[in-house]
Amino acid sequence: MTTRRRVRRVVPALLAALALSLGMAQATGASAHPQAEGKPLPAPRMVHVSKPKVVNPSGHAQPKVRREQGPLPTVSRKKLAELKAAAAKHRAKQRPGQTGGNKAGKLAPPPNQGGFEGLSQPCCVRPPDTTGAVGKTQFVQTVDGAGFGVFRNSDGALLKSVSFASFFSYTAQTIFDPRVVYDKKWNRWVISAAAFPENSTVQRVFWAVSTGSDATGSFYVYTFDPPENSGDLYDFPQLGLDQDAVIVTANIFDSSDHYVRTRAYGMAKADVYNGLGPRFPYFSLGTPGSVAPPVVEDNNASAFLVGAAPADSKLTLFKATGLGRSNATIVQQPNVPVTAYTVPPDARQPGTTDRLDSSDSRFSQNSTQIGNQLLNIHTVNIGGRPTPVWVQINTANSTVPAGQTGRVTESSNSDDFNASVAGSAVGGTSANPIGRMFFTWSSTNVTAGVTHQVRVMSGGRLATDPVNVVGGNNHSQASTFYNPSTDPVERWGDYSAVTVAPSAAGACAAGNRAYVVNERQNSTTSWGSRIGKLGFC
Structure with missing residues (x-):
């Protein structure tokens, strides 16, 4: 077993957090001189997973259902509550530095090209933790409780819907934090999820890989028990891809919910795509x-x-080489200096004091990597409002150059949160290979005269556009506030997703259209989801 580590609280002084909430400029905490690349990080275990089952299930087996506690914070709950309270203490009428948009005015979003309803809430499970991916002809969505659905791209017809209990043949515990990605080079779908621990020594983690390009067909289904200490929890797994491996990260907590480490591993596509048992270092x-x-x-x-800590003036960058191979390495890179940030306040709703959970400042979805550019987005506190901020990192020197970060908001006085981003190489250059960006996020507004309940938003920008995305497409709007429990802060989203269509459709060339999926509100007490399309075409 691995050695338990003590949590290192990486948070700035509350004074810095307060200054940021007021919109004051912050000096970065990184040295002016770049740090040296670190030593290779340890992989204390080699994990060997047995061959998978081949399944093609249908139906909705009933799992054991428990109310989720949400993604555990990587600082103490007390510290998170302090940061949240500080974030909401000094709300500006408008975000500092934003008086209705960019200096050039609102950025016209890529046109809304329609959309369709996604999966909805089954009994007793919230929030949806929804994610999705678009393939050549299908869109696959995953949500907590309901499992996954396969939709036809052209008209949104639901082709298949299967609960995770049926799909993974597992009902002992609730399955949570599902993810899906589409590998457009291999034409495969990859789905992952985890289950709550059965006891102090057993917790199940699942992956599934389609045997072909049709997500309504058969899958190889793998499972393993993470090699952690007794009582540890494997939480918030994330899913990515490089050309050779399926990449997974997760947070590990001890039996007292103290954050003790983050894990990463890569499984060789040559193994998991061919029904073989993968063997991989567990970093x-x-x-x-x-x-x-x-x-x-x-x-x-x-x-x-x-990685982004809940509050900091830097991002943490790692370089993984040879993932999926026995000699894989992960090396920490120099820290990436950014403007000091802290956790966002929760989003307000008109007509109630109940707020919507904006989570913390983590990156909650996979990045887009093209060349030496890495693109992602997280929600932080700007002027006492939750505000998504995108960052494009130059991985060659661990910097975010001028003009490669900006805000994503509906307006200067909206509350914006639960954001995702994806980039496309179309229109890119050798200097900046990410030529298009597509976003989704949630938005509310309590300002007199422009109030509205929670919306599913989308937008985008070209590499040559102003950095701030203001405005966007409204794919869905609730008619009343969300209040499904007695909690003063209602769980919302946890994450969303954006993926770029890999194939041309009509006059829209490949790389110019994106599909977004986000939580929508069906009623005061129940959630649904909305899948939207937008494009530069």
């Missing part, structure tokens, strides 16, 4: 907070993983 990344894997869009031999 410990230390305690950087939640770490997002990338979807690598080119043939880069290295994959870059990025």
